[in-house]
Amino acid sequence: MIFNENYKLLNGVEIPKLGLGTWFIDNDRAEQSVIDAINIGYRHIDTAQAYENEAGVGAGIRNCGIPREEIFVTTKVAAEEKTYNDAVNSIDKSLLKMGLDYIDMMIIHSPQPWNEWRGNKRYFEENKEVWRALEDAYKAGKLKAIGVSNFLIDDLENIMSDCTIKPMVNQILSHIGNTPIELIEFCKKSGILTEAYSPIAHGEALKKDVIVNMADKYNVSAAQLCIKYVIELGMAALPKTSNPVHMKDNAKLDFSISDMDMEDLKKLSIIKDYGEYSHFPVFSGK
Numbered sequence: 300m301i302f303n304e305n306y307k308l309l310n311g312v313e314i315p316k317l318g319l320g321t322w323f324i325d326n327d328r329a330e331q332s333v334i335d336a337i338n339i340g341y342r343h344i345d346t347a348q349a350y351e352n353e354a355g356v357g358a359g360i361r362n363c364g365i366p367r368e369e370i371f372v373t374t375k376v377a378a379e380e381k382t383y384n385d386a387v388n389s390i391d392k393s394l395l396k397m398g399l400d401y402i403d404m405m406i407i408h409s410p411q412p413w414n415e416w417r418g419n420k421r422y423f424e425e426n427k428e429v430w431r432a433l434e435d436a437y438k439a440g441k442l443k444a445i446g447v448s449n450f451l452i453d454d455l456e457n458i459m460s461d462c463t464i465k466p467m468v469n470q471i472l473s474h475i476g477n478t479p480i481e482l483i484e485f486c487k488k489s490g491i492l493t494e495a496y497s498p499i500a501h502g503e504a505l506k507k508d509v510i511v512n513m514a515d516k517y518n519v520s521a522a523q524l525c526i527k528y529v530i531e532l533g534m535a536a537l538p539k540t541s542n543p544v545h546m547k548d549n550a551k552l553d554f555s556i557s558d559m560d561m562e563d564l565k566k567l568s569i570i571k572d573y574g575e576y577s578h579f580p581v582f583s584g585k
Contacts, residue, residue, distance in 0.1 A: 333359025
């Protein structure tokens with residue numbers, strides 16, 4: 300069962316290979332979604348300050364009936380928080396909103412504020428300050444692991460140039476049809492686990508014949524093929540859904556993709572437009 304499979308982070312903390320993404324799950328539905336997922340077997344829940352559902356996610360974790368230490372929860376410092384003090388305050392606010400004594404992992408949501416996404420200003424020094432806030436919260440026991448999201452290779456090199464604790468994860472957009480192999484390989488060589496958010500490409504992968512046809516070959520759904528693909532690349536997968544049926548289906552991953560098919564899938568570059576999901580908060584409308 301995929302629910303029993305974990306990766307080990309640089310500090311020895313174990314993180315489940317499959318998690319539940321909660322982007323676009325409203326706060327008033329988040330508690331039940333988390334409880335549903337945990338009842339199905341999920342032990343890895345991913346949220347963010349920007350999702351505005353930390354309170355609901357925290358309530359789900361507190362009220363699910365499973366011991367706290369058995370659940371791995373991630374949240375993210377908002378992309379706009381780019382000073383040490385603002386980051387420190389945001390970490391404490393997340394703990395308060397979620398009603399938790401500690402957070403398993405906290406990551407920087409983006410190297411740049413969303414309205415400056417992939418712009419010329421890189422925020423290298425500012426990200427070092429935010430990273431220092433994460434390191435201090437980690438050393439204080441508020442966080443069990445720390446990492447980043449949407450960071451490019453030079454963003455990672457910037458943090459690693461003078462940090463006291465290396466980033467443990469880099470959460471990135473990666474899926475069949477858009478696989479940043481060079482970035483994934485750099486992370487692997489650096490001991491950084493990559494996590495794939497939206498491994499089904501915000502649903503766009505389900506519309507591509509080449510993906511559907513390969514899924515048919517394995518007698519699985521296109522969504523299952525997509526999730527298995529990123530796991531076979533050595534990534535954690537964070538499909539997002541509030542539908543318990545989809546949660547169950549997304550976890551049916553008892554199959555293997557052949558090496559030849561993996562190579563073919565890696566070469567695909569077929570998804571550039573994510574429809575309604577191409578805009579803020581993740582792509583800022585640019």
